[in-house]
Amino acid sequence: MTLKYLIQKEFLQIRRNSFMPKIIFIFPIMVMCVMPWVMNQEVKNIRVDVVDMDRTTQSQQLVHQVEASNYFIFNGQKATYHEAMKDIETSKADIILEIRDGKYLIAANAVNGTKGSIGSAYLSQIVSSRQPARPNGTLSSERTLNSKLSTLNLYNKGQNYKVFMIPALMGILMMMLCGFLPALNIVGEKEKGTIEQINVTPVSKWSFILAKLIPYWIIGLLVLTVCLVLSWLVYGITCQGQLVLVYLLAILLALFFSSFGLIVSNYSDTMQQAMLVMWFFVVCLMLLSGLFTPVRSMPDWAYMTTYINPMHYFADAIRTVFVRGGNFQSIAHQVFALFCIASVMAVWAVQSYKKNN
Amino acid sequence: MKQFISFVIKEAKHILRDKRTMLILFGMPIVMMLLFGFAITNDVRNVRTVVVTSQMDYQTQQAVERLAASEYFTIVKTVNTPKDAEWMIRSQKADLSIIFAKDFASKKSGAQFIVDGSDPNMAQQWTTYAQQVVANPNVSLISQKLLYNPRMKSAYNFVPAIMGMLLLLICAMMTSVSIVKEKERGTMEVLLVSPIKPLMIIVAKVVPYLLLALVILAVILLMSATVLDVPLQGGLGWIIVVSLIYILLALSLGLLISNIAQTQFVALLVSAMVLLLPTVMLSGMLFPVESMPTILQCISAVIPPRYYIQAMRKLMIMGVGIQDVWKEVVILVGMTAMLLSISLKKFNKRLE
Numbered sequence: 001m002t003l004k005y006l007i008q009k010e011f012l013q014i015r016r017n018s019f020m021p022k023i024i025f026i027f028p029i030m031v032m033c034v035m036p037w038v039m040n041q042e043v044k045n046i047r048v049d050v051v052d053m054d055r056t057t058q059s060q061q062l063v064h065q066v067e068a069s070n071y072f073i074f075n076g077q078k079a080t081y082h083e084a085m086k087d088i089e090t091s092k093a094d095i096i097l098e099i100r101d102g103k104y105l106i107a108a109n110a111v112n113g114t115k116g117s118i119g120s121a122y123l124s125q126i127v128s129s130r131q132p133a134r135p136n137g138t139l140s141s142e143r144t145l146n147s148k149l150s151t152l153n154l155y156n157k158g159q160n161y162k163v164f165m166i167p168a169l170m171g172i173l174m175m176m177l178c179g180f181l182p183a184l185n186i187v188g189e190k191e192k193g194t195i196e197q198i199n200v201t202p203v204s205k206w207s208f209i210l211a212k213l214i215p216y217w218i219i220g221l222l223v224l225t226v227c228l229v230l231s232w233l234v235y236g237i238t239c240q241g242q243l244v245l246v247y248l249l250a251i252l253l254a255l256f257f258s259s260f261g262l263i264v265s266n267y268s269d270t271m272q273q274a275m276l277v278m279w280f281f282v283v284c285l286m287l288l289s290g291l292f293t294p295v296r297s298m299p300d301w302a303y304m305t306t307y308i309n310p311m312h313y314f315a316d317a318i319r320t321v322f323v324r325g326g327n328f329q330s331i332a333h334q335v336f337a338l339f340c341i342a343s344v345m346a347v348w349a350v351q352s353y354k355k356n357n
Numbered sequence: 358m359k360q361f362i363s364f365v366i367k368e369a370k371h372i373l374r375d376k377r378t379m380l381i382l383f384g385m386p387i388v389m390m391l392l393f394g395f396a397i398t399n400d401v402r403n404v405r406t407v408v409v410t411s412q413m414d415y416q417t418q419q420a421v422e423r424l425a426a427s428e429y430f431t432i433v434k435t436v437n438t439p440k441d442a443e444w445m446i447r448s449q450k451a452d453l454s455i456i457f458a459k460d461f462a463s464k465k466s467g468a469q470f471i472v473d474g475s476d477p478n479m480a481q482q483w484t485t486y487a488q489q490v491v492a493n494p495n496v497s498l499i500s501q502k503l504l505y506n507p508r509m510k511s512a513y514n515f516v517p518a519i520m521g522m523l524l525l526l527i528c529a530m531m532t533s534v535s536i537v538k539e540k541e542r543g544t545m546e547v548l549l550v551s552p553i554k555p556l557m558i559i560v561a562k563v564v565p566y567l568l569l570a571l572v573i574l575a576v577i578l579l580m581s582a583t584v585l586d587v588p589l590q591g592g593l594g595w596i597i598v599v600s601l602i603y604i605l606l607a608l609s610l611g612l613l614i615s616n617i618a619q620t621q622f623v624a625l626l627v628s629a630m631v632l633l634l635p636t637v638m639l640s641g642m643l644f645p646v647e648s649m650p651t652i653l654q655c656i657s658a659v660i661p662p663r664y665y666i667q668a669m670r671k672l673m674i675m676g677v678g679i680q681d682v683w684k685e686v687v688i689l690v691g692m693t694a695m696l697l698s699i700s701l702k703k704f705n706k707r708l709e
Contacts, residue, residue, distance in 0.1 A: 019626075038638045040648045071665070088504065089677045105549075107502040111674050113509035114399045114478060115645060120501045121485045151484045153474030155444060164476050184622070188672050212589065272534055275625050276381045281389070288390050292643070293511075294479055296403040296452075302396035320449055323475040330448030 002203055006211030014215065020181070028173050028223045034232040035169055036162040043118040047075040049084040049093040053100040062127065066097070071122050095119050097127075155240075155324050161236055167318040170227045170289040171253065171311060175286065176222045178254045180278055182261030185212060185349045186353075189273045209350045220254035221247065240325030249317050249331075252338040256310045259345035266352040285311045310341045358439045360553045363670045364429075364561035371535065372565055382531075386523050386573050387580065393515035394585040400428045401486050401507065407442045407454040408435045420468070420491050424455070427490050439471065446473045453483050455491070483709025505590075505675050517669035521662040523577070524570055524600065525636055530628040532566050533612030537546070537624040540615075559704065563608050570604045581673075586643035599672065599686060603665045606693040612700035636662045637673045664688045 014020045048066055067074040075093045078084040087093040088109050094116075098105040099277035104127050110116030139143050156163045189195040198208060224247065231237045240244055261278065268274040288302060289295075289311035295303060305314040320326035328335075360562045373379065406424060410417050413435075424430045433451055436442055442454035454471045470487055536559070539545040548558050578596070581587040590595070591693045610632065618624035637643065639657040646657050657663055668685035671677050679686070 019623075022628075027467050034527075034653070035638065037650050039644055041644060042648050043478065043645075045647045080474045089671075089675060091671065105500050105502065107504055109515075109675075110503035110506035110509055111512055111670055112484075112645065113503075114505055116503050116506065117509055118478060118481055120503070121481070124408055124501060151470045151488075153471060153472055153477075153480055154443065156474035156477060156480075158472065159481075161477055170528050271621055271625065272538075273375075273377050276378060279501045279629075280381055280385055284388065284392065287397055294476065295398050295400055296405070297398045298396045302392075315580070316449055319475055320447065324447045324449075326449075336695040341596075351509070 003211055006203065006207060006307065007214055010211055010215045017113075023181075024177065024219055024223070025226075027177070028226050031169060031173055032227055033234060034168075036165050036235060039165045039169070040161050041114065042123075042159075042161045043115050044071050046071060046095055046115070046119040046122075047073045048123070049075050049078050049087050049091045049096045051078050051081050051084050051096060051098040051351050052098075052346045053079045053098070054102065056241045059099045063101070065126055065355050066123070069122075069126060071119075091228065092303075095123060097123060100273055143243040160237075163237055164319075165324055166231045166235065166237055167312060167322045170224060170250070171289075171291060171314050171318065172286065173223055173227060174220050174250060174253050175257050175282060175311070177223055178216050179257035179261045179282060180275075181219075182212060182258045183264045183268075183278045184271055185272050186262060186265035187268050188267065191271060202293070205350050205353055209262060209353055212262060213255075213349075216258045216261075217251065217254045220258075221250060222248045239322050239329065241321035244327060245321045245331065246318065249314055249321070249338070250336065251337065252342050254339070256342040259342065259349040263345065263352050266349070266354075285309055289315050291315045308341065310338055313337045314340075358365055360551075361557055361561055364442045364553060365556060365564050368535070368562050369565045372531075372569065376487050382561075382569065382573070383576070384529065386519070386576055389523065390516070390577060390585065392401060393519055394512040398511045398516065399482075400511075401479075401482050401587045404430050404453050404483050404486075405431045405433045405451040406487075407445050407451045408432060409439050409442045409454055409456040410435065411437060411459060411656075412673075418458070422488050424487065427486075427582070429486050430490070438671075446471065449627075453487060455487065457635035480694065497538055511675050512581075512587050515642075516577070516585065516587050517673055518640070519597055520574070520600070520669055521603070521640060521666040522633075522636055522642060522667060523573060524604055524665075525632060525662055526628075527573060528566055528570050528604055528607035529611040529614065529632055530625070531569075532563055532608055533624045533628060534614070534621055535566075536562060536615035537618050538622050541620055556704070558700075559612065561686045563612070566611075567604060567608065570607075572678075574600055574604075575576070587674070588676075591672035596669070596672050599600075599665070599668050599682070599689070602686070602689050603661070606689060606696060609693060609696040609700050612704065613696060616700060616703045623637050635660050639663070640666055642666060661689065661692050 014024075048065050050069045051065065063074070064075070066072050072095075076153065077088065078087070078096075081096065082097055084093065084096040084098075088096065088107075094109050096105075098107070104124075106123050106127075107118045108116040108120040108123075153159065186195065189198070195291070228239065228243070228246070260281070264274055264277050264281075268277060288305055289309055290306065291311065295306050295312060298306075313334040317331040317338070320331050320334075376446075393521065405483075408424075410421075419430065421435075429455070434445065436671060437444070439456050440456070442456070445451040448452060452473050456469045456471065458467060458469075468491065470484050472480045472484055482554050490623070501508060505520045536545075539548065549555060551558075552563075578589065578593075582589055611628075614624055614627050614631075618627055635656075639646070639649075640660050640662040641657070642662070642679065646663065664685040668682045668689070669684050671685075672679075
């Protein structure tokens with residue numbers, strides 16, 4: 001029964017704070033409306049410089065085709081390779097296509113490796129598709145095989161980067177709201193001195209911590225609902241699998257992050273400390289989770305950390321459900337792992353709260 | 358001058374005696390460098406591949422062996438129907454599947470790649486690599502060359518970005534919090550009645566953070582050269598000059614925030630929401646600016662780290678001279694002058 005009053009107290013505290021309700025509602029909406037446009041790794045608008053030494057009809061046609069392609073912006077013809085390099089150095093161009101004696105050289109600025117390699121792959125596709133079949137047949141066997149290799153993109157036919165990013169954003173939002181707010185909560189009470197009042201009441205550790213956690217789970221689920229509705233309304237992207245599974249994953253993730261926030265809060269003395277510690281862990285968890293880059297590309301030591309990274313299980317599972325339309329069977333492993341990690345953290349959160357110091 | 362120095366010492370003690378914050382201040386750059394340098398990569402590696410074939414003839418066998426032998430792909434299973442392969446991709450047991458038609462050997466029909474397209478960029482790279490491996494092009498008229506970063510290491514792209522983020526975070530966030538903390542605790546009043554000029558108090562507060570930022574800059578540059586093998590192509594002198602301008606800019610931002618915020622909580626949130634988030638998202642650190650819609654590109658045009666990161670990428674990685682980055686430098690200097698004058702003006706008003 002005391003739990004009910006404690007939860008009521010938490011909600012009153014959140015509501016009467018002039019700042020918190022704004023953050024809880026405006027932040028997710030802003031993130032969902034702006035971030036998918038930002039977190040766009042689509043490679044497009046690549047500026048190409050062409051150095052055409054041949055000046056044949058064929059090379060002219062190729063140049064026209066590059067101009068017409070919507071991946072590329074034709075930056076201009078340059079007389080020499082050296083001149084084109086000057087453009088790359090001043091960042092006026094990203095790729096040079098040099099045509100000399102019927103041979104092609106593609107030189108890409110690869111400071112951003114993804115952009116450089118994908119850009120040169122696109123460009124070489126255009127060039128090779130224009131290769132005429134040679135009469136003497138030197139290239140014929142390779143070419144026939146190449147033309148018979150086709151590709152089918154599953155789940156994301158339009159190659160839409162937003163489909164990939166929206167589930168990740170849901171995870172990030174849950175992490176921010178369910179992680180940072182609890183982390184500041186107990187430290188806030190410590191700094192104000194109100195924690196002393198709780199410490200002298202007969203409220204048990206469990207009900208105190210639970211009362212701190214439950215409001216944030218409710219907030220987390222509310223935020224998730226807002227996200228789902230917005231991704232449907234704004235981007236027309238809907239969940240391919242069962243919604244129940246999305247909520248199940250969200251509850252588990254919220255449990256983990258709110259417990260984690262409370263643990264940090266219990267061990268910190270000031271808000272600044274709590275924020276920095278939280279920020280540090282959150283960034284590591286997020287970057288190593290595979291939300292942005294594939295985990296299997298990581299070196300082995302970094303890949304090992306994903307076994308205890310709840311964000312990795314969440315990212316895997318929510319993409320399976322939301323994008324690929326998987327069922328419970330296909331995410332059972334991740335749900336189990338998330339559940340274990342989250343319960344360990346919850347027990348730790350209760351244990352780390354000490355009434356007498 | 359003696360008073361000023363003792364104020365600087367007082368402030369340095371504030372920083373040094375907070376062990377946990379110190380640990381984070383120095384641990385963070387190192388961990389970030391390691392993470393971004395090694396762990397955050399888009400390299401094509403360990404792509405789990407399923408082979409779908411009904412009969413293993415010699416040609417198919419050879420193609421599969423070529424895939425397995427390459428460092429990019431690991432064959433996890435051979436199944437009979439495309440449906441099985443699709444199920445494996447759906448439940449995250451495979452990323453790519455290659456389906457050989459029955460008469461692949463006779464060259465009458467080819468092969469099809471089915472790829473998990475949820476990450477469009479990686480899907481594109483996986484299939485490009487797989488096509489190259491299967492088709493095995495020995496002779497080609499097209500040669501490709503990746504400039505500045507032939508091994509496509511992500512660290513080349515990230516190191517300048519981490520510098521931009523960390524310097525901003527340390528200078529702006531830490532200074533603003535330390536000033537607001539004095540306000541909140543009421544100790545600011547004590548400082549203000551001391552014989553030293555109010556402006557000097559603030560300058561004395563800023564100096565330790567300036568030194569801290571320089572130390573961290575040195576740590577980052579050393580790490581990138583020794584641990585991450587990111588070459589410092591350009592002149593070290595100009596890198597430091599541009600970084601100094603940027604540090605000054607971040608410090609004035611911190612001053613401005615401390616003028617607006619009355620409590621530590623607000624100062625922290627303002628630095629996190631107004632500084633950190635746009636820096637990470639809109640500065641071109643992780644996500645290329647040119648892929649964004651026009652309105653966001655306009656917003657990113659007023660974000661200072663964008664110019665710093667651009668300038669650093671050119672100076673450090675591409676190794677161009679200062680004449681090719683004058684535009685970025687001029688913008689940074691302009692922004693610094695503007696922010697510094699605004700925050701100093703506001704600061705004087707507050708004391709009246």
